[in-house]
Amino acid sequence: MDPMEQARHHMVAEQLASRDIQDARVLDAMRRVPRHAFVPAEREHEAYLDRPVxxxxxxxxxxxxxxxxxxxxxxxxxxxxxxxxxxxxxxAAAVLAELAREVVTVERHPLLAAEAAARLASLRYGNIWVVTGDGTRGYPERAPYDAIAVTASGPRVPKALLHQLAPGGRMVIPVGPDEHQQELVLVTRGSEDGVFSEQNLGAVRFVPLVGEDGWARADGR
Structure with missing residues (x-):
């Protein structure tokens, strides 16, 4: 086992399995995806630490x-x-792709979108589509979605994302009034009545969700 693979297995054991991550498929996905391939080269040594990079x-x-x-x-x-x-x-798209049939991921920064697409292609993820655009509008072309993961915090759950969630589907999104007050929220859509319910998964801190139904500026104001 090379040092990076060893670090990845240690990460899963110490940061995930020892806490409340018990889904075997998720743990296996986290073991398989080489996180160090997704961080800047000068920060590769931080890839498997218990923090964002x-x-x-x-x-x-x-x-x-x-x-x-x-x-x-x-x-x-x-x-x-x-x-x-x-x-x-x-x-995160790579982790999701290990679990799902297909993943559509929307990125508003063209540079990041292009780099992510190239990186995922080099790692042979053929079931991920990278789209450049306003994430608060979702991607209706391939809706509805069984699951939606939002990796930036907005002032509310965008209506477009609610409309694109399939009956019985689940969405996880950080929501809060500013960068200091955010909660990770699980939104579930009823399979029969289509009614939405919410569950608080805990306090978090994410970068701002910028777009038509998010924050108007990158600084969150």
């Missing part, structure tokens, strides 16, 4: 625990179609 355009690659918590809460089946908002470096 800065990437280009003022964005971050989320803490491993948050990626795993989101994936576990979404309860993604092998035939699921998943929408991710905020591709970043492509890491």
């Amino acid at each position: 800065p990437i280009a355009e003022g964005q971050t690659i989320s803490q491993p625990y948050i990626v795993a918590l989101t994936a576990q809460a979404l309860q993604i089946g092998p035939d699921a179609r998943v929408l991710e908002i905020g591709a970043g470096s492509g890491y």
Whole structure:
């Protein structure tokens, strides 16, 4: 086992399995995806630490625990179609792609989108589509989605994402009035009546969700 693989297995054991991540498919996905391939080269040594890592355009690659918590809460089946908002470096999309039939990930920064697409292609993820655009509008062309993962915090759950969530589907999104007050929320759509319900998964801190139905400016104001 090479040092990076060893670090990855240690991450799963110490940061995930020892906490509340018990979904075997999620743990296996986290073991398989080479997180160090998704961080800047000069930060490769930080890839398997229990914290987010800065990437280009003022964005971050989320803490491993948050990626795993989101994936576990979404309860993604092998035939699921998943929408991710905020591709970043492509890491979370890769984890989701290990669990689902297909993943569409929307990134508003063209540079990040292009780099993520190239990186995912080099790692042979053929079931991920990287789209450049306003994530708060989702991607209706391939809706509805069985699961939606949002990796930036907005002031509310965007209506477009609610409309694109399939009956019985689940969405995880950080919501809060500013960068200091955010909660990770699980939104579930009833399979029969289509009614939405919410569950608070805990306090978090994410970069701002910028767009038509999010924050108007990158600084969150």
